[in-house]
Amino acid sequence: xxxxxxxxxxxxxxxxxxxxxxxxxxxxxxxxxxxxxxxxxxxxxxxxxxxxxxxxxxxxxxxxxxxxxxxxxxxxxxxxxxxxxxxxxxxxxxxxxxxxxxxxxxxxxxxxxxxxxxxxxxxxxxxxxxxxxxxxxxxxxxxxxxxxx
Numbered sequence: 001x002x003x004x005x006x007x008x009x010x011x012x013x014x015x016x017x018x019x020x021x022x023x024x025x026x027x028x029x030x031x032x033x034x035x036x037x038x039x040x041x042x043x044x045x046x047x048x049x050x051x052x053x054x055x056x057x058x059x060x061x062x063x064x065x066x067x068x069x070x071x072x073x074x075x076x077x078x079x080x081x082x083x084x085x086x087x088x089x090x091x092x093x094x095x096x097x098x099x100x101x102x103x104x105x106x107x108x109x110x111x112x113x114x115x116x117x118x119x120x121x122x123x124x125x126x127x128x129x130x131x132x133x134x135x136x137x138x139x140x141x142x143x144x145x146x147x148x149x
Contacts (some may be wrong), residue, residue, distance in 0.1 A: 002072055011067070013063060
């Protein structure tokens with residue numbers, strides 16, 4: 001059950017951040033969604049010209065892994081909602097910081113640079129939304145399970 005809950009939470013929270021960054025990019029022109037999907041620096045797969053849905057699926061797989069880890073750790077004991085939120089915000093710290101290696105490693109010169117303050121703020125904002133989606137979805141799923149039993 002933990003695995004399915006983690007997959008469900010990872011999928012929906014991954015959609016949230018993906019659509020949020022795509023929306024931000026569409027209204028600002030800052031390529032934060034493109035940075036999220038960028039795999040051009042990864043050996044072998046980086047040389048392939050992937051479609052947007054394929055690149056988005058790579059992002060979703062990463063989010064599924066995060067969702068599974070989050071649920072596994074959250075299920076260790078009954079945490080109050082505030083602790084689940086704090087736990088998620090801390091768990092996602094590497095995601096906030098991931099902007100910098102992604103910006104440095106990107107082969108595509110049109111992606112935001114490592115010192116692009118506007119892009120960094122959008123990136124952090126979207127990842128904070130992701131971190132908040134995890135406990136909210138966790139609680140929603142918990143209530144649905146309790147109601148069905």
